[in-house]
Every structure is written in C-alpha cells, then in structure tokens.
Amino acid sequence: SQQGEEDPQALSIQxxxxxxxxxxxxxxxxxxxxxxxxxxRGLVHLILIRSNEREKHSxxxxxxxxxxxxxxxxxxTASRAADTASYFCATVTSGTYKYIFGTGTRxxxxx
Amino acid sequence: xxxxxxxxxxxxxxxxxxxxxxCVPISNHLYxxxxxxxxxxxxxxxxxxxxxxxxxxxEIFDDQFSVxxxxxxxxxxxxxxxxxxxxxxxxCASSEGGTPYGYTFGSGTRLTVV
Numbered sequence: 406s407q408q409g410e411e412d413p414q415a416l417s418i419q420x421x422x423x424x425x426x427x428x429x430x431x432x433x434x435x436x437x438x439x440x441x442x443x444x445x446r447g448l449v450h451l452i453l454i455r456s457n458e459r460e461k462h463s464x465x466x467x468x469x470x471x472x473x474x475x476x477x478x479x480x481x482t483a484s485r486a487a488d489t490a491s492y493f494c495a496t497v498t499s500g501t502y503k504y505i506f507g508t509g510t511r512x513x514x515x516x
Numbered sequence: 517x518x519x520x521x522x523x524x525x526x527x528x529x530x531x532x533x534x535x536x537x538x539c540v541p542i543s544n545h546l547y548x549x550x551x552x553x554x555x556x557x558x559x560x561x562x563x564x565x566x567x568x569x570x571x572x573x574x575e576i577f578d579d580q581f582s583v584x585x586x587x588x589x590x591x592x593x594x595x596x597x598x599x600x601x602x603x604x605x606x607x608c609a610s611s612e613g614g615t616p617y618g619y620t621f622g623s624g625t626r627l628t629v630v
Binding site (some may be wrong): 436445468493 | 547549572618619620
C-alpha cells in the first residue's frame with residue numbers, strides 16, 4: 406500500500422451512526438493529520454496527532470494512532486448529513502517538510 | 517481564527533500563458549507551502565519555503581514553477597507557461613514552526629487551462 410492509504414474508499418451510513426475510517430502508512434512518521442474536504446472545496450484541518458500520542462479527541466471526532474501497526478483511525482460519532490465529505494490522512498516524516506496525503510475516504514451520511 | 521487567504525478562487529487561462537497564484541499566509545507563520553490536487557486525485561506536495569528560500573520541492577515543481585515572497589505578507593506561485601495538465605486546485609498552506617506544528621491550508625485556487 407502507499408504511504409497514507411485510507412480505507413474504506415467509500416462509506417455510506419445513516420445519520421446518527423458512527424463512522425470509522427482507517428489510514429495506513431509505511432514509514433516512521435513525526436505526526437499525522439486528518440483533513441476533511443467537501444466536494445471541490447478546500448482542506449479543513451481536523452486533528453493532528455503526534456507520534457508519541459495514542460489518542461486525541463475533538464468534539465465528535467476521535468483519532469487513534471498505533472505506530473507499531475503504522476495505522477490511524479478517525480471515528481466520527483453521531484454522524485450528521487453535514488459530515489458528508491472526503492476525509493484524508495496526511496503523514497510527515499522527520500527531516501522533511503512535506504505531508505503525504507492518502508487517497509481519502511468518501512463519507513456519505515444519509516438523512 | 518486566523519486564516520490563509522488565496523486569490524483568485526478560480527482562474528481560467530490559455531495554454532502557454534503565465535499565471536500567478538496568490539496567498540496571504542497567517543501573519544506569524546514562518547513556513548509556507550504549495551500543494552495541488554488534480555480533480556479526483558490525491559493532494560500532492562509541490563514546494564516548501566522558509567527564510568526566503570525553497571527548503572524542499574517535489575519532482576512536479578520543475579523549471580516552469582517558481583515561488584516568491586515579494587513582500588512581508590504575500591506568497592506567490594508562478595507557472596511560467598501553463599499546460600493543460602496544470603489544471604488543478606492549488607492550495608497554499610502555512611505553519612508556525614514547520615511540520616511538527618501542522619499546517620493551515622487556504623481554500624484553494626481552481627486553475628483551469630484551456
């Protein structure tokens with residue numbers, strides 16, 4: 406798999422359900438970020454988690470990081486129709502300035 | 517909350533023309549970046565800029581591209597002679613202290629080359 410690869414590629418759920426998206430990466434990272442992108446729009450930063458952190462919360466969002474498995478997950482609880490968007494993870498390694506983005510998960514929340 | 521501002525939001529240009537995409541980073545940020553996203557594809561790193569020079573660039577960032585910080589507030593991306601394949605959304609980002617601090621992205625400029 407490529408650095409920063411999300412699964413599933415697409416996810417469709419009912420409003421009120423939880424949505425879980427996963428990100429896997431190949432090399433050691435300094436930190437990992439999750440972004441949301443509405444169709445054709447900009448990137449909205451959700452959460453940054455550092456390599457020495459295991460879990461972070463922000464409102465209805467919960468991000469976990471397992472560096473031993475080189476994976477992260479984004480959980481959105483009690484989803485809303487407004488959460489419909491693409492979600493990307495982006496990773497950066499020490500000594501570099503660039504984030505590498507995954508291919509994204511397209512989340513559709515049905516009202 | 518501080519924002520990264522990009523202008524224009526959409527630009528249409530003829531193939532072979534030069535374009536300049538403009539960005540106003542967050543005022544106390546020191547690191548600046550350009551990324552692009554071709555429709556339906558991944559967000560790709562182009563270049564990072566710190567202390568008035570390029571600190572890292574990708575293979576996409578060839579001689580047709582250049583970046584500049586012409587004054588204390590603007591950060592620009594110039595494409596010298598646009599090609600059809602340059603059509604994409606271009607995102608500017610800035611960060612306070614490099615990648616350990618994360619980025620703030622602008623809302624993007626959609627460039628259409630015809």
